[in-house]
Amino acid sequence: MSAPARAVRYAPRPARRPAPRRRPAPHRGRAAFLALSGLLVGAMVLGLVVLNVRVTQSSFRLDELSDRAERLTRSVEMRRLSVARLSSPARIAREARRLGLRLPPPSSVVYLHAGEHSFRSGPRGTEAP
């Protein structure tokens, strides 16, 4: 009789040890989170500050432009008054006298009627005196 076969015993495979969990690095993660949050908040604050500065600057600029527009409007008005004064008949007559100009005697200027038809209206227009 043969000896009973010995069962081959395999050594039990060692149970697979679970890979050691990487323990979260609490400090690094938090720091990153905080950094990110800080960055975000900082960026927002900075953005808000920049926005406020821009708005304030724009407001000042708007005021400046408004003042400038007002000044220019006044300047136009002043110039309009100057033009009106310079073109007044009394001033022109005074300047004309200074330059020795005189009105022509009545008989030296003759005004003619163009007639009922103008030159554009056709050949008959040419008949007008």
Add this chain to the structure above:
Amino acid sequence: MTRPPVRRLIGLLVGLAFGLSSVLVRLTVLQVREAEAYSTLALEQRLREIPVPATRGTILDRDGEDLALSLDAAAVYADPRYVVDPVGTARRIAGILGVRPRDIRSRLEREGSFVYLARQVDLRTATAIDRLGLPGIGLLDESKRYYPAAGLVAPQVVGLVGVDGVGLSGLEYQYEDELSGSAGERVLELDPRGRVIPQGIHRDVPPTPGHDLVTTIDRALQYRAQLALQDAVKRNRARGGTVVILDVDNGDVLAMATYPWFDPNDLSSLSPRTLAHRSRNRAVTDVYEPGSVNKVITAAALLEEGLMEPRETIRVPDSLEVADKTFSDAERHDPMDMTLGDIIAHSSNVGTILVADRLGSVPLAQYLARFGFGQRTGVGFPGESGGLVPSVYEWWPTSMASIPIGVGIAVTPLQMAAVYATIANDGVWVEPRLVRGTVDAGGTFTPAPPPGTRRVVSEDTSRKVTRMLVYAVRAGTGTRAEIPGYQIAGKTGTAHKPLVNEAGYSERLFVASFIGFLPASDPEIVIAVMLDEPRTVYGGIAAAPLFRSVALHAIGRLRIAPGEPVRLPPHRMPLE
């Protein structure tokens, strides 16, 4: 070991609790119940509402040239309660304003919280005052009216504006609603130092500018008419005078001058009485007895009613007794045969009275009314007079002698000019007008309503009367109005002035006038001139040369061509 002061502690606790509760309640009241009221109150303290005056519309001539325009200016005011050094403040402000320091100081020492130191100060001066930073001194926005042509272009027509920017006379007054516009408002949020908070409340309600007024006045022609009038008044040593130029077709008043005038930019040198005297537009507001220029109405009525033909002659003596009064011609003459043309051309009072008798009082009164006497022309000017024409039922026995020759009724120069414009316009009366339209802030022109018209006499009658008026200038009393190359139709007028505060007429004081139109064949303009109390009394001597002078300028300015020749009417009197 002592016992803790339980009672006192409890008492303290209760006290504290009560105190805190009170604070809490008060806080709740302040922050919840009354929060809105306090918030509004705080905001009101920070907000400043600044009225922004509207720019007054410009008054323009018919070609768009400025006759009156407004510029921004400032009023300088003081709150005497905050002025710390009245003497020094007055000295510094007076130096800039160019006034006496004591005038400023007296205002600074007044009681109250507001006093004006100067009105309508130009912005350069205002800025200089603002830069001083004087406590208690402030500036207010306002505007100042400028008249670029000074007094030489229709000051009485354009009118005046007061320091508050409201029209006081003339077109400035008549068209106040159109010219003034409506004020706006600027709301700013200020910090305690009075600086604008950039992101605070900032609200602008822009003002609505007034409309520009386009008149019918021709600036250059008006200026020339005024110079000619001034010259004639001085030459004739007259008290004053008036010139009116009308466009025959549409009734546009091209020029309207009254002497003496004033400079609207410098009113400080005139006393209120002088200003009141010089600022009246006498062409529209004052009446005078027209005298012989009124004879055209009598002639037109006779021709229109078929009561006299141009060829017919009548025997005319040099004087005539009507009721208890004797009417006579200007020059003595033997009884002579005269046509209606002769009567008009030589301005025969007796001849006019004789032919007017055919007409009768009621028809004559009707024609006076149809020609516009006794009613305003509708030119659109404040204080316009309709003239003084007694009702036909109130006429005296002599009225049928005096009224046909222009005595016993009173009209404005404009009314009289409109009568001649009617003859010139083929018998159609056209309402005179001073305004062509308005221009809004967007530049849109809105024309004035077309002038009213009515037929007074037929075309045939007006042509016959025109021929008589041509004859009057060619060989009658109006020869001094003649212009070589042009046929003028016109009539002289000389009238005694009524005595003031008593019945009767002055023997020394006259009104001399001449009214005419040109060219006679196709009239374009009517010119009416009137001299008040000239030394040379007759219209033909005093006023006709003024008409001629104004007409010469009008011919050049308006490029009026000579018309076709007009035949003279049948006449018995020699041409020379």
